[in-house]
Amino acid sequence: DVVMTQSPPSLPVTLGQPASISCRSSQSLVYSDGNTYLNWFQQRPGQSPRRLIYKVSNWDSGVPDRFSGSGSGTDFTLKISRVEAEDVGVYYCMQGTHWPITFGQGTRLEIK
């Protein structure tokens, strides 16, 4: 199975400051069709996961542009340019290139 390793596990951030979450995979996530199936999800307390970013760097509809995704191969990053109160929750990366689909263990973002 592809292991997805996120860091840090917990991320205290001051409102208005930037935040960055790293996600590393144990093998390349480039699929045979040339796509890299790496998604980012936000899960607010008591809610279902919500996809923010698909295929490394593509925004989902309605996602604020302060969120951005980058990376390639085995190394990926989710950045929030200026954290707002509504960003509190747990963030997960997910790879869909290899079966079984696997998730990172999550990064809990909290306001300092």
Place this chain on the structure above:
Amino acid sequence: QVQLVQSGAEVKKPGASVKVSCKASGYTFARFGMSWVRQAPGQGLEWMGWISPYDGKTHYAQRLQGRVTMTTDTSTNTAYMELRSLRSDDTAVYYCARDPWYHQERSGWLTQGGQYYFDYWGQGTLVTVSS
């Protein structure tokens, strides 16, 4: 608009079975797969398996093989996940999520595209296993 609406919470005894439903609307059900994901209390997300509503093809996570069965009813656009021989560590919220991969017997593996990968989720179904 796309919606995935799941059945209500369940309480089961160890050794019992549970069947969770996920009714899809707002898209062509047979042209997308459906994955199931679970989340134990305070824990992360675990992928359980996938089904292609087009021909019923399935792929299950190794650790659940033999205990899980996923099915669909294309007449009602509903996906089902049944988990048997329940244990206390099966206590979790169970989610369905739309998957872009589906299978057709003649054409093989097809996809609607990576932009549809887990783009919609159900609201979750809490399954509690307790004696």
